[in-house]
Amino acid sequence: MSSVADAAAHGAERHHPDLVHHFESLPAQKEAATLGMWVFIAQEVMFFGGLFAAYTIYRHLYFHAFVQSSRHLNLPLGAINTAVLICSSLTMAMGVHASALGRRRATVAWLLLTVALGSVFLGIKAVEYKDKFEHHLVPGESFQAEELHLEGPAARPAQIFYSLYFAMTGLHAAHMVVGIPIILTIAWMAHRGRFSPEYHTPVEMTGLYWHFVDIIWIFLFPLLYLIGRHH
Amino acid sequence: MSSSEHIVSPVVYVGVFLALMALTGLTVFASTVDLGMWNTPVALLIAVTKAVLVVLFFMHLKYSSRLASLAVGAALLWLLLLIAGVVADYLSRGWVGSPGT
Amino acid sequence: MTTQIGPGTGEPPRPPLPPALSEPPPPRVNYLNVAYGVKSWLLTTDHKRIALLYLASVTLMFFLGGAFAVLIRLELVTPAGDLVQSETYNKLFTMHGIIMVFFFLIPSIPAVLGNFLIPIMIGARDLAFPRLNLLSWYIYVFGAAFTVYALVSGGVDTGWTFYAPYSTTYSNTHVIAAGLGIFINGFSSILTGLNFIVTIHRMRAPGLTWFRLPLFVWAHYATSLIFVLGTPVIAITLLTVVLERALHLGIYDPRLGGDPILFQHLFWFYSHPAVYIMILPAMGVVSELVSCFSRKRIFGYPVVAMSSLAIAVIGFLVWGHHMFVSGQSTYAGLIFSFLSFLVAIPSAIKVFNWTATLYKGSVSWDTPMLYAIGFVGLFTIGGLTGLFLASLGLDVHVTDTYFVVAHFHYIMVGGAIMGYLGGIHFWWPKITGRLYPEMWARVAAVIVFAGFNLTFFPQFILGYLGMPRRYHAYPEEFQVLNVMSSAGASILGLGYLLPMIYLVWSMRYGPKASANPWQAKGLEWQTASPPITENFERQPVVPEEAYQYAPESEARVV
Numbered sequence: 001m002s003s004v005a006d007a008a009a010h011g012a013e014r015h016h017p018d019l020v021h022h023f024e025s026l027p028a029q030k031e032a033a034t035l036g037m038w039v040f041i042a043q044e045v046m047f048f049g050g051l052f053a054a055y056t057i058y059r060h061l062y063f064h065a066f067v068q069s070s071r072h073l074n075l076p077l078g079a080i081n082t083a084v085l086i087c088s089s090l091t092m093a094m095g096v097h098a099s100a101l102g103r104r105r106a107t108v109a110w111l112l113l114t115v116a117l118g119s120v121f122l123g124i125k126a127v128e129y130k131d132k133f134e135h136h137l138v139p140g141e142s143f144q145a146e147e148l149h150l151e152g153p154a155a156r157p158a159q160i161f162y163s164l165y166f167a168m169t170g171l172h173a174a175h176m177v178v179g180i181p182i183i184l185t186i187a188w189m190a191h192r193g194r195f196s197p198e199y200h201t202p203v204e205m206t207g208l209y210w211h212f213v214d215i216i217w218i219f220l221f222p223l224l225y226l227i228g229r230h231h
Numbered sequence: 232m233s234s235s236e237h238i239v240s241p242v243v244y245v246g247v248f249l250a251l252m253a254l255t256g257l258t259v260f261a262s263t264v265d266l267g268m269w270n271t272p273v274a275l276l277i278a279v280t281k282a283v284l285v286v287l288f289f290m291h292l293k294y295s296s297r298l299a300s301l302a303v304g305a306a307l308l309w310l311l312l313l314i315a316g317v318v319a320d321y322l323s324r325g326w327v328g329s330p331g332t
Numbered sequence: 333m334t335t336q337i338g339p340g341t342g343e344p345p346r347p348p349l350p351p352a353l354s355e356p357p358p359p360r361v362n363y364l365n366v367a368y369g370v371k372s373w374l375l376t377t378d379h380k381r382i383a384l385l386y387l388a389s390v391t392l393m394f395f396l397g398g399a400f401a402v403l404i405r406l407e408l409v410t411p412a413g414d415l416v417q418s419e420t421y422n423k424l425f426t427m428h429g430i431i432m433v434f435f436f437l438i439p440s441i442p443a444v445l446g447n448f449l450i451p452i453m454i455g456a457r458d459l460a461f462p463r464l465n466l467l468s469w470y471i472y473v474f475g476a477a478f479t480v481y482a483l484v485s486g487g488v489d490t491g492w493t494f495y496a497p498y499s500t501t502y503s504n505t506h507v508i509a510a511g512l513g514i515f516i517n518g519f520s521s522i523l524t525g526l527n528f529i530v531t532i533h534r535m536r537a538p539g540l541t542w543f544r545l546p547l548f549v550w551a552h553y554a555t556s557l558i559f560v561l562g563t564p565v566i567a568i569t570l571l572t573v574v575l576e577r578a579l580h581l582g583i584y585d586p587r588l589g590g591d592p593i594l595f596q597h598l599f600w601f602y603s604h605p606a607v608y609i610m611i612l613p614a615m616g617v618v619s620e621l622v623s624c625f626s627r628k629r630i631f632g633y634p635v636v637a638m639s640s641l642a643i644a645v646i647g648f649l650v651w652g653h654h655m656f657v658s659g660q661s662t663y664a665g666l667i668f669s670f671l672s673f674l675v676a677i678p679s680a681i682k683v684f685n686w687t688a689t690l691y692k693g694s695v696s697w698d699t700p701m702l703y704a705i706g707f708v709g710l711f712t713i714g715g716l717t718g719l720f721l722a723s724l725g726l727d728v729h730v731t732d733t734y735f736v737v738a739h740f741h742y743i744m745v746g747g748a749i750m751g752y753l754g755g756i757h758f759w760w761p762k763i764t765g766r767l768y769p770e771m772w773a774r775v776a777a778v779i780v781f782a783g784f785n786l787t788f789f790p791q792f793i794l795g796y797l798g799m800p801r802r803y804h805a806y807p808e809e810f811q812v813l814n815v816m817s818s819a820g821a822s823i824l825g826l827g828y829l830l831p832m833i834y835l836v837w838s839m840r841y842g843p844k845a846s847a848n849p850w851q852a853k854g855l856e857w858q859t860a861s862p863p864i865t866e867n868f869e870r871q872p873v874v875p876e877e878a879y880q881y882a883p884e885s886e887a888r889v890v
Binding site (some may be wrong): 022044 | 560
């Protein structure tokens with residue numbers, strides 16, 4: 001049983017409105033939440049991992065088709081999107097920082113900026129997808145490989161590249177589409193004064209999620225956009 | 232502010248941000264140069280460096296519990312296991328037994 | 333309230349004890365009667381109530397999966413495919429497999445017994461994330477609904493293994509709905525695993541070091557590692573199947589250069605560790621039962637604890653043994669075969685240690701122990717036949733035959749389900765505050781054991797003689813063994829129905845249970861039956877090792 005001194009020290013936190021009944025203290029609660037979030041990220045790594053495994057195999061088997069397919073992706077837009085996401089990670093980190101210092105308005109501002117940047121990313125992605133539709137590079141009946149300078153049997157694996165392109169960037173985009181409303185919710189809660197230096201765990205956890213989404217893109221960008229660009 | 236929390240200075244954040252932008256530029260540049268078989272490893276190395284910076288500083292892993300680092304390590308190990316295990320099949324076809332098996 | 337060094341010097345009570353007159357009466361308010369009404373159940377965050385929500389749902393799914401088994405065994409009574417068409421038969425074994433694997437076996441012990449017991453066993457008031465726990469249940473229900481929808485709108489015929497390109501291109505059944513159902517259900521598993529990992533790391537009572545944990549907790553920790561690291565892979569794999577069918581994002585289509593073997597790699601990377609998800613919790617239950625009903629600490633406790641982790645880790649390295657004849661490289665087959673022999677070692681260690689625990693123990697044969705010992709025997713047979721399958725040459729002969737079917741049913745049914753039933757009976761007094769009728773329970777256990785062996789032992793012979801699996805018609809010379817198997821199935825079914833009846837009966841009419849009717853060790857027995865919502869009146873402290881049944885001197889010998 002905890003000593004009387006500990007009990008007294010914890011007394012103040014025990015009555016903290018954000019402390020739930022099954023944890024002994026706020027730090028313990030925060031430790032658990034942080035560990036839980038990292039375990040969640042671990043499973044996300046394995047989730048995307050299946051697609052990365054498929055990508056590795058097919059890039060090995062059909063390198064030429066992958067090179068030709070990759071060249072048709074819009075490198076400037078991809079690079080800009082990478083920069084946009086990195087900026088959004090900075091703004092998110094600054095938002096978490098502000099919440100740790102109890103700066104309510106700064107927190108909200110940084111979080112809204114993050115949402116704005118995330119939306120720019122999705123907008124650019126939409127432009128890219130539309131372009132693929134127009135150039136008949138969406139896998140399926142209407143797929144045409146002429147623009148990729150691939151003929152005959154060599155052209156068919158290009159559909160595999162584009163299937164992976166849409167699956168991987170689509171899954172990534174879906175994670176952002178889920179993340180943005182979450183950040184907006186957290187921003188609203190911050191606006192209402194819900195967080196404090198003692199309790200801002202939701203902001204931190206959202207930050208961890210958002211940074212993870214950024215890391216996925218950090219790998220997707222070179223793997224999809226930068227194959228054999230020197231040829 | 233609770234005693235267990237480490238507040239990272241915004242200077243660190245901006246520094247990491249600038250590094251990430253520079254590395255992005257570097258990876259685009261490196262892809263235009265013919266490095267032979269080294270293009271892919273270089274691209275991956277740059278991506279890994281960026282990811283490490285994000286994980287350590289933006290995600291505060293450097294200031295978190297050892298258990299959190301263990302979780303990250305396990306995830307990376309398992310990812311490697313998945314990819315390596317699958318790739319190993321394709322690479323080892325023909326090593327033993329009839330051709331193509 | 334601290335743990336007590338109990339009266340155990342090796343005299344077990346038999347049968348379980350109702351409350352003695354000298355004991356304090358149980359608290360009038362417990363987790364069951366603290367609130368009434370549908371909302372108090374559907375919006376609960378109490379891990380014990382969530383466990384019961386799962387109990388109801390998995391039981392429902394068990395009988396649904398069982399119904400398909402009945403139809404399968406009925407068809408197989410005659411050599412001709414005369415009960416159903418082959419297309420229908422394909423749907424029968426597919427639905428049986430999907431429901432039993434994903435909606436019964438995988439959740440059963442963790443979601444029911446794990447949810448209920450883990451917080452209590454470690455002296456906590458709840459899991460780390462109670463609301464996430466409730467969400468896990470709703471996700472399970474949502475996934476099950478998708479699957480039932482697939483079922484009622486015509487079924488799926490790909491086998492529970494969903495092999496491409498049949499599942500992605502050629503099947504005309506509800507692959508997307510079924511795939512989505514399993515995909516959704518996967519997140520129920522993942523979140524449960526996440527909850528268990530954080531809880532076990534961060535919420536143990538003072539004095540409860542890792543090597544004082546009950547082996548049930550070790551088993552669930554290892555299982556949770558598989559939940560978190562493996563399940564996402566089948567999630568993405570089924571998602572790619574759904575995307576290929578729905579949006580033509582084809583990565584397995586051979587016409588485009590896609591490789592169906594890649595599907596199998598990704599599928600089995602999870603689905604092999606999944607079998608360890610199904611067996612490890614049962615092994616954890618067996619450790620608790622063997623210890624209590626031998627009145628003895630488990631022989632080699634630290635090794636048994638580590639063996640759970642070893643099974644979880646090595647279990648991720650053997651998936652290719654499902655692909656020996658698929659076109660995978662022979663060299664990979666060699667490595668996977670070797671590793672599959674390795675993974676048998678920690679399992680064997682457990683069997684040896686359980687057996688050694690019995691030696692010089694004071695053994696009693698209450699129902700839970702019948703199930704536990706049944707588990708040890710049947711798991712051993714199932715495990716040994718796994719070595720047959722792990723041998724490359726032998727596997728070429730028996731792959732895709734009834735030998736494989738018998739092997740995994742020995743482990744899943746002879747092992748996992750018997751472990752589940754043993755645990756349900758053992759902890760029934762704790763969960764419900766009632767005692768079940770011991771005589772009926774023992775009769776049912778014997779019926780289950782007999783019915784099980786009659787159902788599945790002939791299948792080893794059938795498979796070795798060459799009868800393929802997933803066929804509804806077979807050569808005449810196989811009929812006798814098939815009839816035996818179907819007869820066994822009817823007995824097994826009776827064995828499963830009996831507990832349904834008497835357990836439900838006991839909830840109303842069974843004698844009230846004391847806090848510790850088995851005189852067992854463990855924190856769960858130091859609190860009331862049924863427990864209060866907060867589990868303990870005061871934070872427990874753990875001053876001693878686990879399983880201190882025997883006097884100190886004897887305990888040290890092992």
